[in-house]
Amino acid sequence: MTRIRMVEEEIARRYPEQEMRCPVHLSIGQEAAAVGMCSALQPTDWAFSGHRNHAHYLAKGGNLKAMLAEIYGKATGCCGGRGGSMHLSDQACGFIGATPIVGSTVPIAVGAALTAKREGRGRVVVVFLGDGAMETGVVHESLNFATLKSLPILFACENNLYSVYSPLEVRQPKHRSISGLAAGHGINTVRLDGNDVENIYAKAASAVAEIRKGNGPVFMELSTYRWLEHCGPGYDNNIGYRTEDEFQEWKLRDPLQVVRRQSSVELKTEEISLIHGEIQEAFKAAISDPFPSPDSEVLHVYAPPNTCEPAPPRGDRQITYAEALREAQDMCLAKYENSYLMGLGVPDPKGIFGTTIGLQEKFGSDRVFDIPLSENAMTGVAIGSAITGMRPILTHQRLDFALVSIDQIVNQAAKWHYMFNGAMSVPFVIRMIIGRGWGQGPQHSQSLHAWFAHIPGLKVVMPSTPYEAKGLLIGAIEDDSPVIFLENRWLHSTKGMVPVNHYSLELGKCRIATYGTDITLVSHSYGTIECLAAATELFKYNISAEVIDMRSMNPIDYDAISLSVAKTHRLLVVDHAESTCGICSEIISVISETLYSTLVSPPKRLSFPAYPCPTSHKLSINYYITSRDIVHSVLSSFGRTTDYRVPTAPDFMTSHDQPNPLYIGPF
Structure with missing residues (x-):
């Protein structure tokens, strides 16, 4: 804790020099939560965090020089200068990543826990979040799914009483605790003093042991207090949102002083001197290290593309567009053991308009499964599993339903590879079906391909025939970048020639x-x-x-x-x-x-x-x-x-919104 405190105090001292040109959210006063939790973990366990992540990164074993170089925007930074203070990562020690959109990292951590459970090696995931995150829907969706699937994850909620300048009592009912709110999801909860590192460690070690046994997730609420302003190096008790008396009361509960009183152990002068020397050396290196080349700014927007074999002839076998999509998923699930398929209605009798029929029976409910009505969290789950080695396919029966997950698609999936300097890829396909005709109306019929195409980091595919549907879906699943795969509902029943064998078509080619x-x-x-x-x-x-x-x-x-x-x-x-x-x-x-x-x-x-x-x-x-x-x-x-002569409508066209007689309602 002392080392973390000293690092952040030096950041605060140097920040006015304006050489650290990114926001910093310092955790001075909150170190016990990070140290107590991470001390209970193994090096192979994974950790995730949010914007206030320095303490978590260092407590998990993150490289100090790489962290400071990142804050200074240097090429030697842990993210090559692409992430800054709010996006730290050190996979070598198991600190997978931190992102600053409040609550958004939580479902990603849950997705990593899904990977960990699939691996079966006893790995545990911890995700740090704040009291403000408990007001976001995506966190509650994540708690529900983690409990539903009994995932090996520990939720560490640092309740520091404020979201920027807004106190807890104006954001949440006074009669309800945060841990009580989490308990409503059926998850085991613990509430304790977030400044008592020894008690945190004891409770975290016990929770981690139970999680390793397969007893499901645990939620811990840690009451603590940040000493400095929400963002920046200074004190802000004078601006009116909190009082000096409140601050001084919490300062008496300084986690460093608490542990000294409890253990009567204090670092020796030479130990402090060694830490000071390490910190000064790390700052010196960060300041002298080179900046990344401006030419490198275009790197890592997408993962390196795969090489596709020449496209095969269309053959002499005729199947429907829906059958071609089903065949593509069937082949990829068989070929790639790390692939899985999820979506609302995926295993139902109609199988997403015939595109997923029989796949759960063939590959099992661990790899083909239904999901809660939690599109935002489930997108994050897919991202978290993708960055930790899986190849998820997420299906939405209408594109419109995916819009509640825009945060995860745009802020996370599209940017993860870039902001972490290409260290992690997001091989992830989102199938979205565009409703057409038969009264689909304003909220079941949008085609927002231009919107998605506007986002760097996303690939967007729209096949027109069964041949393209199979080849492009296989290509999308095999691609290491996130792919939005859009299907027009009018096309599912159309027929065309499709080869029997596995083949993929290159994305981005007409x-x-x-x-x-x-x-x-x-x-x-x-x-x-x-x-x-x-x-x-x-x-x-x-x-x-x-x-x-x-x-x-x-x-x-x-x-x-x-x-x-x-x-x-x-x-x-x-x-x-x-x-x-x-x-x-x-x-x-x-x-x-x-x-x-x-x-x-x-x-x-x-x-x-x-x-x-x-x-x-x-x-x-x-x-x-x-x-x-x-x-x-x-x-x-x-x-x-x-x-111009008005042509005769085709015999099969019964209405302008029903171009194919096989396309019938109600959905």
Whole structure:
């Protein structure tokens, strides 16, 4: 504890020099919780933390020089300068990571505990959180899942009474304790003085022993107090949110003084001198170490891509899109023992529209399982298991349902590889199904691929055929970066030729669905189907359309699109989403910047109108894009709209929102 105190006091002393150019959240006054808990752990156990993490990192055995270099933004930092004070990691000692979004690290730690249980080596995970985190929904979702699965995790809640400047009594009912709140999830709880390191160690050692026996998780509430301001090196008792009397009362319970009174043990002068020398040497090294090269800022956004074998022929076997997805998951579950599949309804009789039928029976309930209605936490669970060696597949029956997990997707999955300097990858697939037709309405029908494609670190895939569905899903599962895999509900019953064997398609590569010379039609997912139908119709007008199936929204294969437009000199982008800040706008912008002088007509786009999808099929008549709209738009590019003849609707199309007779409601 003395070493941790001395390190942070030196940080506070030097911080005004403005060489440590990142926020610091110091834990002076709270050291006992970190030391007591981590002393009960083995080097092979894993620890996670939040923004106030220096003490936890050092107590678990984290490298001091690497920590200080990180705070100074140096290349030798534990995260290469990408993380700073709030993102520390030292896998060698089992301190996996810390992140500053309050509560968000908790489900990730639970996911690591899922890995630990699967390994069966007796590993225990501890996650440090504060009283404020107990007000976030994701923490309660995490407690529920950890208890449900009897996971080997210890939740260490440091209750320091304040969330920034907000006292506990204005945030939580006075008659309820934090440990009592946790107990409502059926978890074993312990409440104790967070400044008494010996008692913390004794209780933590007992809890860890029970957890190792497989007796499930434990929650410990540790009452303590931070001496300094929430963020920064100074005291702030004078600004009105707490009193000097309160501060002095807690200072009398200084954890260093408590242990001295209890044990009558005090460090010798030479021991203090050695610690001081170590700290000064670490600061000297951090200050003199080099900064990372500016050129390296682009590294580690994505994990290194896999090398794919050449795509096989489509073969002569016809299956549905849903069957192709099921086959892809079946093959990957068989090939990769560290893969697993979870999602609400995954093992139910309908098996997510037929895409997961029979997989639980084949691979067991430990690898294919249903989940609580806790999308945010379960996304974090998947991330935590991915960074510790698993390959999870998480399925949402509607994209809209995944929106409550945006924090985990955007702040964690997309950034983990980057902010920890490439030390950990997140091989994680999120299947999201886009509702279409049959009254799906405003909250079951959104296609937000442009939104996800906007996030560096995420890959976004939208297959259009059964062949693409199987190959791209296998490619996504085998990729070491997080992949958003979007499926249009209209496509599940469509059929196509698919090889029997295992194969993967490279993410980020287009395919030319049909060749042409007069205009380039670019689309994705179900939009490709409508473009192909339009290309057939345009042939009657002696217009040869080249159809490009994007397959991937991020990365976008601009080379393939540019080659096609350079040949045809015309472009129409069809996007089954609202156009503002959309994929169609992005493609047209890039083509206009690079090939404008070669175009013989302005590039055009077709997309959904700027309002939510209505539920009534009468209200949605003008909402969806069909091949008729595409044909009319192409003719306008050629100045031939007067030639337009309304084509006869296909015999099978019963309604504009039911393009395939096999697609029926209610879901």
